[in-house]
Amino acid sequence: MRRKLMVLLLIIVCFVLQNTVFQALALASVSPNLLLVVTASLGLMRGEKEGLLTGFFCGMLMDIFYGRILGFYALIYLFIGYGNGIFHRLYLDEDIKLPMVWIAFSDLAYGLLLYFFLFMFRGRFDFVYYLIHIIIPELIYTVVVTLGLYWLIRRINQWLEKHEEDLPVTEEI
Numbered sequence: 314m315r316r317k318l319m320v321l322l323l324i325i326v327c328f329v330l331q332n333t334v335f336q337a338l339a340l341a342s343v344s345p346n347l348l349l350v351v352t353a354s355l356g357l358m359r360g361e362k363e364g365l366l367t368g369f370f371c372g373m374l375m376d377i378f379y380g381r382i383l384g385f386y387a388l389i390y391l392f393i394g395y396g397n398g399i400f401h402r403l404y405l406d407e408d409i410k411l412p413m414v415w416i417a418f419s420d421l422a423y424g425l426l427l428y429f430f431l432f433m434f435r436g437r438f439d440f441v442y443y444l445i446h447i448i449i450p451e452l453i454y455t456v457v458v459t460l461g462l463y464w465l466i467r468r469i470n471q472w473l474e475k476h477e478e479d480l481p482v483t484e485e486i
Contacts, residue, residue: 316473320355320367323469327351327462328374335458343450345458346420348375352390353419354466356397357404357412364401368394389426393419406471412463413456420455424448 327347335344348371356364371394372387380386397415404411428443437443 315476319469319473320363321370323351323466324348324367324371324374328371332378340454341446341450343447343454345455346423346451347458347462348372348390349393349420349423350416350455350459350462351466352394353397353416354412354463355470356394357400357415358406358467358470359398360401361395361398364394364396364398365391366394368392385430389423393423396422406467409460409463413459416459416463417452417456420452421448424451 327350331344331347335347338344352364352368352371355367368390369387372384372390375386375390376383397419400411400415424444424447428440428448432443433440
């Protein structure tokens with residue numbers, strides 16, 4: 314129960330920061346995708362199921378507040394969380410290189426999916442402009458912010474795992 318509340322609190326705090334503070338700190342009208350960092354990080358740390366659920370709830374927040382179709386962002390974040398969770402077995406807690414690479418790859422996939430479904434289907438075919446002015450700057454900004462946010466998420470995960478070990482195990486009859 315403690316884990317679920319902490320993850321929910323983390324998602325809400327990152328959503329609020331992403332849409333308030335980091336909108337004010339936008340560089341070239343691009344801000345980092347904190348919800349993607351949370352989704353990818355928890356997927357890597359905890360596995361497919363945790364990544365999938367985290368991604369779903371992050372995406373639903375985006376859908377409720379900014380989406381035109383309910384479930385669009387939820388589906389994208391869900392796939393990103395699950396995809397990162399597949400690499401849970403390769404994850405080493407002290408190594409930041411794998412999470413940085415997968416978060417960058419996830420942000421690239423996110424940007425490409427948004428372009429494909431939200432722009433290309435509406436007849437906007439200027440992919441190079443979108444890549445250079447939106448996808449790449451957001452990817453770089455997200456990876457830079459990941460350095461601090463990932464450390465915080467990792468510490469929260471370690472604290473939760475430590476407290477989960479301390480809980481007594483009850484046997485069911």
